[in-house]
Amino acid sequence: MRAARPAIGNGMLEIRHTDQGLELELTGEWRALQFTQLDAAIAGLDLKGARLVEIFAERLQALDLSGAWRLREFIKRTRAAGVEVTFRGTPPDQLRLVEETLRSEGSPPEAAGPVACEEEPGIRSLAFLGRHAVLFGRDLGRDLSFVGRVSVTALRAFTSLKRLRPISIARHVYDTGITAIPIVALIAFLISVIVAYMSAQQLRSFGAEIFVVDLVTIGVLRELAVLLTSIIVAGRSGSAFAAELGSMQLNEEVDALYATGVDPFEALVLPRVVGLVIALPLLTVIADLIGLTGGALLCRFLLDMPLTQYVNRVNEAISPSTFWVGLMKAPVFAVLIAMAGCYRGMQVRDSSRELGRLTTVAVVQAIFLVIFADALFAVLFMELDI
Amino acid sequence: MIYPVLEVIGLVNRFGAQLVHDGLSMDVREDEVFGIVGGSGTGKSVLLRSILGLQRPQAGIIRIAGREITQMTLGQLHAVKARYGVTFQQGALYSSLTVLQNVQLPMIEHVDMRPAARDELAMLKIRLAGLPADAAQKYPSQLSGGMIKRAALARALALDPKLLFLDEPTSGLDPISAAEFDELILYLQKQLRLTVVMITHDLDTIFRTCNRVGVIVDRHMEVDTIERIVDHPNRWIQAYFHGARARARSERHGA
Structure with missing residues (x-):
């Protein structure tokens, strides 16, 4: 049919x-x-x-x-x-x-969404505030306990060479320091060129071109070399620390260390912190040198200033403290960068998305901390009249 | 002409000076469970990666449902990939997605589907793999080893493939879970008329589930039925099926 x-x-x-x-x-x-x-x-x-x-x-x-x-x-x-x-x-x-x-198993489940809470707007914002205050407090506690833990580990490790793991430290000095030299040198050169060029344009109208040397020298030695080096290192090594430790967490390698009786703080965190504390000041010295060289080149070719005059002017402009003020900030920044990277890396749990998120957080926080600390230093040095 | 579901002819894989496969051939017939066995480092995973198109062999032919894949472009391979399901040894679930989203991912990639239908179909696959319904909203890190294997199986079955590759499906499971997983594979194989290719070391799994076994020895493959392969004269095969562990097994089972 x-x-x-x-x-x-x-x-x-x-x-x-x-x-x-x-x-x-x-x-x-x-x-x-x-x-x-x-x-x-x-x-x-x-x-x-x-x-x-x-x-x-x-x-x-x-x-x-x-x-x-x-x-x-x-x-x-x-x-x-x-x-x-x-x-x-x-x-x-x-x-x-x-x-x-x-x-085989009853009815399909109801969609498991977040439990809807029906509260008044006022209560809800209060709850939001409260929840975030509690979370903030808890995070702060964790931050501090991490810093404390690293400090205790460091104190214990400095009593014996074996615990300090010099080979591991050397590897991190190489990874974070030596391999960063080209990019740090390039950035230092460019930044001194920028400062010299800009100040020369302004000062020329006053006939005060000689002060270009002061600006470049003091700017690079006190602030720019160490700050820019730290920011580059935060991007390179802070992220590397977070990613390395994070994927070790995901692989249960950190748990394996605990289970073997090795303290991961001693084996993983401390060598990175110490390694960076060694590497960053060295990088800063290199950045200082290259920055001054860049200034000299620009003065020579842009302002037609003889090299001897440049050197004399540098000697007049700075005192030894100018150099040391810049350099002494480097280890502090190194600790901040390494701690932020390692801390966030150790926090990674469960998923690759966490790894990405915390690596980002590590870098952003490292850069923020560096700049914040630099501001504190600036105020401190001004008060101390250095 | 009717082709075997999967056919490998004269496969050669070389990494630098190290020759992994030298003229390896095998064929997998429809509706059978084919076990791949071999010592550590004999290239079981390389073989699987070659078949899945993750690695181009130096020479040889690999046909899936009669289509040669070693010379295919990535675009052509994409269509072939919708026709088989794979589970990896560690599950390889996407850790930032829930089980439900994991199962839906192949559907989203290959079929244009209503979200409601996708949800229910994914749920069907999750239940088919023997997972409780509340596992659907969990993340892989919240699952036990056995549940990860089942979730991976559910994802492999997302597009109802006829061909299923399992890499060490029972490794890391306790004997009871492993036995349950064997039964699940057998049940699905029968119900869905699947062709299953599995890499495994679990003698119990091999004897329970496999129709034929291919053993990688000396860079090529000896293929035979499970009854006959145990009498193969090769020393490694003898040691494998009649070694200390195998003896302990047969004594336990009184076989």
């Missing part, structure tokens, strides 16, 4: 209208990869006025679980709408499998 209406349905369905309702012939491949067409074909069915839907599945070439699930959903909906559904021939086996799987 072929019906008059032509077949439609994306090559997935052949539809025949009878006086009772519909006959559906399933054809083609009902697979997950064809789900889009399948879904559209079924959704396009018009059941209006139908009392009976008869399904033939004999000509189906393939039916996988996704296809069977969609068929089952259609049958369920149709039956719920009060239309009878029957199979001509045996229903496909996959339907039974879907049925069994879904029945």
